[in-house]
Amino acid sequence: MVDPSSFTRRRFLRQSLAWSALAAVSPSLLAKKEPIANHEAAHALMIGDWGWQSKPSKDDLSAGSSYAAQSQVAQGMKQYAGKHNLRTDALFLLGDNWYGDLPDGARSSRWVDQFEAMYPADVFPGSAYTMLGNHDYQTLPATVNKVEAELEYARSGRGVDGKPTRWTLPARWYTFDFPQHNPLMHCIVLDSNMPAANGSWQHGQNFTLKPEEQAEQLRWLEEQLQKPRTEPFLVVMGHHPVYSNGPHGDHPVLVRDWSPLFKKYKVDFYLAGHDHDLQVLHFEDHPTTHFLSGGGGADLYVLKIDDEMRGPYAQEVHGFSHLSVTKHELQLRHLDSGGRFLFGAAKTPEGKLRVLEV
Numbered sequence: 331m332v333d334p335s336s337f338t339r340r341r342f343l344r345q346s347l348a349w350s351a352l353a354a355v356s357p358s359l360l361a362k363k364e365p366i367a368n369h370e371a372a373h374a375l376m377i378g379d380w381g382w383q384s385k386p387s388k389d390d391l392s393a394g395s396s397y398a399a400q401s402q403v404a405q406g407m408k409q410y411a412g413k414h415n416l417r418t419d420a421l422f423l424l425g426d427n428w429y430g431d432l433p434d435g436a437r438s439s440r441w442v443d444q445f446e447a448m449y450p451a452d453v454f455p456g457s458a459y460t461m462l463g464n465h466d467y468q469t470l471p472a473t474v475n476k477v478e479a480e481l482e483y484a485r486s487g488r489g490v491d492g493k494p495t496r497w498t499l500p501a502r503w504y505t506f507d508f509p510q511h512n513p514l515m516h517c518i519v520l521d522s523n524m525p526a527a528n529g530s531w532q533h534g535q536n537f538t539l540k541p542e543e544q545a546e547q548l549r550w551l552e553e554q555l556q557k558p559r560t561e562p563f564l565v566v567m568g569h570h571p572v573y574s575n576g577p578h579g580d581h582p583v584l585v586r587d588w589s590p591l592f593k594k595y596k597v598d599f600y601l602a603g604h605d606h607d608l609q610v611l612h613f614e615d616h617p618t619t620h621f622l623s624g625g626g627g628a629d630l631y632v633l634k635i636d637d638e639m640r641g642p643y644a645q646e647v648h649g650f651s652h653l654s655v656t657k658h659e660l661q662l663r664h665l666d667s668g669g670r671f672l673f674g675a676a677k678t679p680e681g682k683l684r685v686l687e688v
Contacts, residue, residue: 366414366416366652366654366663368654368656370656371654371655371656371661372419372508372509372514372515372654372655372656373416373417373418373419373652373653373654374418374419374420374421374422374456374508374652374653374654375407375410375411375418375421375422375454375650375651375652375653376421376422376423376424376601376623376650376651376652376653377403377407377421377422377423377424377603377623377625377626377627377650377651378423378424378425378426378463378569378602378603378604378622378623378624378625378626379424379425379426379463379603379604379606379624379625379626379627379628380400380403380423380426380427380626380627380628381397381400381426381427381428381429381440381444381445381465381627382397382399382400382429382626382627382628382629383396383397383428383429383430383431383440383444384396384397384629397444397627399627399628399629399648399667400444400448400626400627401448401627402648402667403625403626403627403648403649403650403667404448404449405667406649406650406665406666406667406668406669407449407453407454407650407669408453409668409669410650410652410665410669411453411454412453413669416652417455418454418455418456419455419456419508419509419510420456420457420458420459420508420509421449421454421456421457421458421459421496422459422460422567422601422653423458423459423460423461424461424463424567424569424601424602424603424623424624424626425460425461425462425463425464425466425522425568425569425570425603425604426463426464426465426466426569426603426604426624426628427445427460427462427463427465427466427480428440428465428466428476428480429465429628430465430470431470431471431474432470432474432476432479433471433474434474435474435475435476435478435479435482436479436480436482436483436486436490437490438479438490439490441483441489441490442489442490442491445458445489445497446489446490446491446493446495451493451496454496455496456496456509457496457498457506457510458496458497458498459498459499459506459517459519459567460480460497460498460499461499461519461520461521461522461567461568461569462477462480462499462502462521462523462569463523463569463570463603463604464523464538464569464570464604466480467523467537467538469537477502480497480499481499481501481502483495483497483499484497484498484499484500502521502547503518503519503520503521503547503550503551504519505517505518505519505554506519507561508565508655513561514561514562514563514655514656514657514660515561515562515563515564515565515655515660516559516560516561516563516564516565517565517566517567518551518554518555518564518565518566518567519566519567519568520547520551520566520567520568520588521539521547521568522568522569522570522581522584522602522604523538523539523569523570524538524539524544524570524581524583524584525538525539525540525541525544525583526583527582527583527586548587551588551591552591555591555594555595555597556595562655562657562658562660562679563598563599563655563660563677563679564595564596564597564598565597565598565599565600565601565660566588566592566597566599566600566601566618567600567601567602568584568588568600568601568602569602569603569604570584570602570604571584571600571602571603571604571605571609571620571622572584572585572588572589572592572600572602572620573585573589573611573613573620574602574604574605574609574611574620574622575605575609575611575633575634575635575636575637575640575641575644576604576605576606576607576609576622576624576631576633576634576644577605577631577632577633577634578604578605579634589616589618592616592617592618593616593617593618596617596618596681597617597618598617598618598619598660598677598679598681599618599619599620599621599660599662599677600618600619600620600621601621601622601623602620602621602622602623602624603622603623603624603626604622604624605622605624605631606624606625606628606629606630606631606646607622607624607625607630607631607633607644607645607646607647608622608623608624608625608643608644608645608647608649608651608664608672608673609621609622609637609643609644609645610622610641610642610643610644610662610664610673610675611640611641611642611644612641612642612675612683617681619675619677619683621651621662621675623649623650623651623664625647625648625649625650625667626648626650627648630646630647630648631646632646633645633646642673642675642685643664643672643673643675645664645672645673647666647667647672648666648667649664649665649666649667649672650665650667651663651664651665652665657679658678658679659676659677659678660676660677661674661675661676661686662674662675662676663686673685673686674686
C-alpha cells in the first residue's frame with residue numbers, strides 16, 4: 331500500500347539542495363548538469379489532453395470552435411525546440427486526442443488543423459506514439475466511432491492532406507522501443523479506459539473496455555513485463571493516472587491491477603495525462619515514478635492534494651514535457667506553454683532519483 335505522505339516536495343527538493351551544496355564544495359560535480367539538447371540522448375516531447383474543441387457560447391454562436399490553448403502550447407513547443415536546437419525522435423501523445431465531434435472520422439479536417447499542421451513534421455520529426463483517452467471513446471457524432479477512426483488513420487499511413495503521417499496507433503495496446511535504432515527504453519502503451527471496479531460496462535457516449543478485454547490486456551501486460559529486459563529503462567504509458575493529486579484522484583482499478591505489477595517488475599516511469607495539469611509523484615516504497623502531463627490544451631483542473639503533502643510536484647498550468655534518455659539516465663522536464671522550465675526529475679537504470687537543476 332502506498333503511503334501518500336511518503337515522498338513530499340520538501341523532501342525531494344532537499345535532495346537538490348544537498349547536491350547543490352556538494353557542487354559548491356566540489357565544482358567538478360557541476361559537469362553533471364547536462365545541456366537540454368544533449369546530442370548523445372534521444373529526445374521526445376509529450377502532451378496529454380490536447381485535442382481540445384470548445385463550443386461557441388449561446389450568446390456568440392458566430393465564434394465557432396476554439397483551440398487557443400492548444401495552439402499556445404504547440405507554439406511553445408516549437409520555440410523550445412528551436413531555442414535548444416532540439417530534433418525530436420518522437421512525440422508522445424498521452425490521450426484525449428479528440429474532444430467533441432470528429433466529423434468524417436479518419437477523413438476529418440481536424441487531423442490537419444489540430445495535428446499535422448499543429449505539430450509539423452519539419453519541427454517534430456519521428457513517430458507520434460499515441461494512446462486512447464476517455465474522450466477518444468466517445469462516439470461523436472453518433473455515426474463516428476473515434477477509436478476506430480484513430481486506428482484507421484494510423485493504418486492508412488497517410489494524412490488527410492495526402493502526406494505521410496507520423497500518427498502511430500497500431501492497436502489499443504502495444505509496445506515499441508525508443509529510439510528505434512539502438513533503443514534505450516522499452517515502452518508499453520496501455521488502454522486505461524476501465525470498467526468500474528464492480529466490473530460494470532458503460533454503454534453509449536462514454537464507453538470503455540469490456541470486462542473480458544480488460545482481463546485480456548492485463549494478461550498481456552504481465553506477459554510483456556516478464557520478458558527479459560534488454561534496454562536500460564522500462565516505461566509504461568496510459569491515459570489515466572494510477573495516482574494523481576488532481577480532481578480524479580487515485581484510480582481504484584489501476585491501483586489494484588497495475589500498480590502491483592509495476593512494483594513487481596520494477597517499471598521505471600509511468601506516463602499519463604487525464605488530469606489537466608502537470609505532476610510528478612514518487613513514493614518511497616515503490617520503484618515507479620508517476621509523471622503526469624495533461625496540460626496540452628484542454629481547460630485546467632483544480633488540484634485536490636498539495637504537492638507539499640504528496641509530490642514532489644503538481645501545478646495547474648498549460649504546458650508540455652520533454653523526455654531525454656541516455657544509457658546512463660532518463661530525464662523528464664515539465665515546461666509551461668511558453669517553454670519555461672517548471673520542474674524536472676531524472677533516474678538512473680539502478681533507480682536512483684534526483685531533481686533536475688535546469
